[in-house]
Amino acid sequence: MINEIVEGWKNYIVKTPLVEAEAKRRASICASCEHAKDDMGIPRCGICNCPLAMKTRSMKSECPNPQDKGGPKW
Helix, strand or coil: CHHHHHHHHHHHHCCCHHHHHHHHHHHHHHHCCCCEEEECCEEEECCCCCEHHHHCCCCCCCCCCCHHHCCCCC
């Protein structure tokens, strides 16, 4: 888990075209998710509470949507 967090922050700070394209794709999915929330202007996942800007940039991460709720979306 800590590796995913570090990778997300690293990719947020040092942007590459490949990661940014994937983050944009993931963010568009998160934007319409029923679990997405806004915490004082910071979009977060309502399941794991991660900031979406970093979560979507962690290539080791996957959507934490539970299997009984349709499973991961990305």
